[in-house]
Amino acid sequence: MKRRTLPEFSKTISVALLFCFLAYTVTASLGYLTFGSSVRADILSCYNPTADVLVAVIGIALKMYTTYPILLFVGRAALDSVWMDIKGHTPAEMETGEKFRRISIASIWFVVSLLLALFAPNIGIVISLLGGLAALFIFVFPGLCLLQLILQGYIEIDCPVKELAWFSVAGFGLVLGGFIFGLTTTQSIWTDIYGTDT
Secondary structure (H helix, E strand, C coil), X not given: CCXXXXXXXXXXXXXXXXXXXXXXXXXXXXXXXHHHXXXXXXXXXXXXXXXXXXXXXXXXXXXXXXXXXXXXXXXXXXXXXXXXXXXXXXXXXXXXXXXXXXXXXXXXXXXXXXXXXXXXXXXXXXXXXXXXXXXXXHHHHHHHHHHHHHHCCCCCCCCHHHHHHHHHHHHHHHHHHHHHHHHHHHHHHHHHHHCCCC
């Protein structure tokens, strides 16, 4: 971003969320139109195992391999921030044990990921639970951020209609994301326990 301002950042995030929304909506709609009510959480498992499906599976695996380090970096930074807040350390004090913390967090993160991969009965369970988490990342967290920006006065509101509109957008994200998270997570757990979607 050439101009690092809040309005420019908001535009960038809005466009990115719009692309994510469209991609998820088109994929879900086409999956439902193709397979009807028999569509599964892992849509690739609905197709016959042909070369095309294998290429798609390899593409998803590559996406996961390249995403893992990014998520590890963000998770480690978040844990470092929480640790700094809990202990009341300054950034200079945090640097003294930084290498040990970095190695420890990365090792624990890797071992936990490995254990989850080893003991999850199949990847479909994990994928179905990730659908609910995606709703949090796509709707709830941006809604919370927008709400916080409104409450802290970063968004200039000069009339009641604008205020109502901004609060409505934030509330819509929170309500829709909470609903999707609750619904998909409940359905996923129900399917894992009872083996049916109803």
